[in-house]
Amino acid sequence: MAPRVVIVGSANMDLVGLSARLPLPGETVLGDDFMMTPGGKGANQAIAAARAGGQTVFLGAIGSDAFGVTINARLTAAGVDASGVRTSYGSSGVAVIMVDRSGENSIVVAPGANSSFTGLTESERRAIAEADVLVCQLEIPVETVTEAMRAARAAGTRTILNAAPARSLPPELLDNVDLLVVNEIEAATISGRSDIDMPALLALVPRVVLTLSGSGSRYADRSGTDAVVPAFPVEVLDTTAAGDAFTGALSVAWGEGRPLVEAVRWANAAGAACVRHVGASNALPTRDEIDALYASDPGA
Structure with missing residues (x-):
């Protein structure tokens, strides 16, 4: 059976401008x-997990505006169970994204309704308890993330924290993380070090995946595993949702019971398949696309 994945996180409307290069300040x-x-790390990862083959539930908050209607419809159309999404009076979250011709991006997020997502309900707790894997990010209040992680741990649900955007994290949150997914900036922020120190991260959580952009990923755990997983060479058009494609696919692969190094390699394929397209939720790959690229890896 497909693994049951619950995503607790943000939902935004992405306003994406494409240009030859990113503007300088004042330009x-x-x-x-x-x-x-539609975008937002939570919604993107929910769509990514659904397209990767997971039975996916999204828990979050949208506004009472037209953006909220569109976000909800997009989640449902992608096969995500969005029946538990809250509607908050006012504006939905909005992300203003600039992408240049090399695929690099610059993003400003106005949280909107995401800021109102506090205090889990009994039905939300039940959905987390029934999941194989819970995935959270940091675009909603950290208190909600901590509460969701604590509920998952109490129920025996595996937990993944994609610690983005970068910020320091309270110990009570880290204590309930089974697998931490971070890029180099986020790793430095959490560990408090300017260099990448895996032992320092593993002192906080039992498993870490470090994403390395075009260089692939690195997986380490407390059992002594420390492996660099190579990237898939592809033409890059837009990197905006690559991390979300990676995390969504990783949650499905881990929920299926794959060894984590192989799960990371499959997630690398998802991230690489994503960057070949423009537009966050439109770029998130299907399971067939991920499998096709995964099979092409010379390091398999």
Whole structure:
């Protein structure tokens, strides 16, 4: 059976501008194109997990505006169970994203309804308890993330924390994390070190995945495993949702019972498949796309 994955996190409307290069402070740059698409790390990872083959439930908050209606419809159309999503009076979260022709991006997020997502209900706790894997990020109040992680640990549900955007984390949150997914900036922020120190991270959580952009990923755990998992070479068009594709696919692979090094390699394939397209939720790959790229890895 497909693993049951619950994503607790943010949902935004992404306003994406494409241009030859990113503007400097105070500069105006004429763009190439514009698109509007549902996003947010939580919603993106929910769609990514659903497309990767997971039975996916999304728990979060949207606004009472037209953006909220569109976000909810997009989640449902992607096969995500969005029946438990809250509606908060006011605006939905919005992300303003600039992407240059090399695929690099710059993002500003206005949280909107995401800030109202506090205090888990009994039905939300039940959904977490029934899951194989819980995934959280840091675009909603950290108190809610901590509460969700604590509920998962009490129920025996595996937990993944994608600690983005970068911030220091309270010990009561880290105590309930089974697997931490971070990039180099986030790893430095959490460990309090300027260099990448896996032992320092493993002193906080039992398992760590460090994403290395075009260089692949690194997985380490307290049993002594420390492996660099190579990237899949692809043409890069937009890196915006690559991390979300990676995390969503990783949650499915781990829920299926794959060894974590192999789960990370499959997640690398998902991230690589994602960057070949423009627009966050539109770029998130299907299971067939991930499998096809995964099979091409010379390091398999």
